[in-house]
Amino acid sequence: MDPTARAAELDRADPLAGFRDRFVLADPELVYFDGNSLGRLPRAAAERLATVAGDEWGGELIRAWDHWLDLPVRVGELLGTKVLGARAGEVVVADSTTVNLYRLATAALDARPDRRTILLPRSEFPTDRYVLEGLAGARGLAIRWLDADPVEGLTAADVAAALDADVALAVLSHVNYRSAAIAPLAEITALVREAGGLVLWDLSHSAGVLNVDLAGAGADLAVGCTYKYLCGGPGAPAFLYVRGELQDELRPPIQGWFAQRDQFEMGPAFERRAGIGGWLVGTPGILGLTGVAVGVELVAEADVARIRAKAGELTAFAIEVADAWLAPLGVELGSPRPIERRGGHVSLRHPEARRRCADLIERGVIPDFRAPDSIRVGLSPLTTSFGDVARGLGVLRELLAG
Ligand SMILES: Cc1ncc(COP(=O)(O)O)c(C=O)c1O
Numbered sequence: 001m002d003p004t005a006r007a008a009e010l011d012r013a014d015p016l017a018g019f020r021d022r023f024v025l026a027d028p029e030l031v032y033f034d035g036n037s038l039g040r041l042p043r044a045a046a047e048r049l050a051t052v053a054g055d056e057w058g059g060e061l062i063r064a065w066d067h068w069l070d071l072p073v074r075v076g077e078l079l080g081t082k083v084l085g086a087r088a089g090e091v092v093v094a095d096s097t098t099v100n101l102y103r104l105a106t107a108a109l110d111a112r113p114d115r116r117t118i119l120l121p122r123s124e125f126p127t128d129r130y131v132l133e134g135l136a137g138a139r140g141l142a143i144r145w146l147d148a149d150p151v152e153g154l155t156a157a158d159v160a161a162a163l164d165a166d167v168a169l170a171v172l173s174h175v176n177y178r179s180a181a182i183a184p185l186a187e188i189t190a191l192v193r194e195a196g197g198l199v200l201w202d203l204s205h206s207a208g209v210l211n212v213d214l215a216g217a218g219a220d221l222a223v224g225c226t227y228k229y230l231c232g233g234p235g236a237p238a239f240l241y242v243r244g245e246l247q248d249e250l251r252p253p254i255q256g257w258f259a260q261r262d263q264f265e266m267g268p269a270f271e272r273r274a275g276i277g278g279w280l281v282g283t284p285g286i287l288g289l290t291g292v293a294v295g296v297e298l299v300a301e302a303d304v305a306r307i308r309a310k311a312g313e314l315t316a317f318a319i320e321v322a323d324a325w326l327a328p329l330g331v332e333l334g335s336p337r338p339i340e341r342r343g344g345h346v347s348l349r350h351p352e353a354r355r356r357c358a359d360l361i362e363r364g365v366i367p368d369f370r371a372p373d374s375i376r377v378g379l380s381p382l383t384t385s386f387g388d389v390a391r392g393l394g395v396l397r398e399l400l401a402g
Pocket of ligand 1: 096097098099125127128173177202204205225238
């Protein structure tokens with residue numbers, strides 16, 4: 001069947017189709033393939049931000065801290081239990097992914113003082129590599145680089161081959177930012193644990209689009225962005241997860257007053273509050289957190305299992321269309337073919353990817369370019385239709401066919 005007709009059929013059968021109207025679609029003609037980088041604005045977020053700014057900041061003023069104070073823990077609780085498969089009290093929303101990565105990696109390395117090696121995929125997102133290289137340099141530790149297949153991604157065997165008793169910490173993305181390949185989270189967690197190390201997962205490209213079963217996997221530590229599939233807004237605060245059993249054992253490297261037991265007693269000595277709140281640092285940005293709260297509520301309402309199912313169908317359809325329309329024009333798939341091996345985006349490789357991305361944006365189709373040769377087609381399930389896929393890839397076909 002022609003992809004355009006098939007897209008219409010798939011959209012009619014899509015149980016999540018109604019969620020699109022819950023977002024601001026300022027230009028209905030725009031094809032947005034970047035919801036995996038900056039999720040669209042939920043209508044409810046625009047409204048709630050106006051209320052928080054107008055009524056709470058404007059009206060309640062400092063009295064609003066009575067209910068703002070625990071917002072990082074409350075939003076973290078919803079995110080952890082409804083979206084990330086964590087247990088209660090294991091997730092908090094604060095700071096940026098980069099800062100959280102630094103904090104949790106530091107705590108993990110402090111907890112394994114006799115070990116000198118950090119495992120890190122060479123394909124890891126830049127900030128993760130830079131942070132860990134900085135930490136390794138400052139502490140005289142070695143980074144052992146993992147070279148995974150650039151399309152198929154990291155396997156448990158890749159990790160097993162590099163593991164030994166000197167590995168303190170492995171830092172890995174659950175979903176690779178370029179290829180969308182999924183790393184086997186539970187299997188790798190078990191392997192590293194058996195060897196006596198800790199694993200810190202970057203969930204930026206899986207939170208809100210995949211079933212992340214942190215508790216089931218017994219994951220130790222994780223961080224991730226909220227402005228992608230969770231639609232928290234530009235620069236919205238990130239999350240961090242610390243497995244309950246590790247929360248007392250690990251020591252946060254920054255002892256800020258938001259982690260203090262009786263914060264407003266202003267006592268002479270730092271006494272860390274119990275639980276995940278003990279991983280907070282300083283005053284949270286309430287407007288940013290408000291955006292995260294709304295995004296997480298929407299994802300929880302839509303149900304992450306249904307979102308994951310649609311991500312599989314959307315990416316499968318994009319691959320089907322790319323095979324039919326774009327492969328004859330020199331486009332190669334840069335993502336794994338089996339549904340269970342890829343996240344919510346599809347990477348399309350072409351020697352002219354940089355120029356074609358710019359052309360696409362000019363024609364009202366917004367993907368992003370990843371050097372050297374990838375067009376990243378993000379298919380955020382709550383805001384992308386199958387019709388978008390057919391339309392956007394149709395424009396790419398026209399461009400490539402000249
Ligand atoms: C996998 C991954 N980790 C970390 C980050 C960066 O996080 P931040 O700039 O919010 O600290 C990103 C941003 O796109 C990312 O994709």
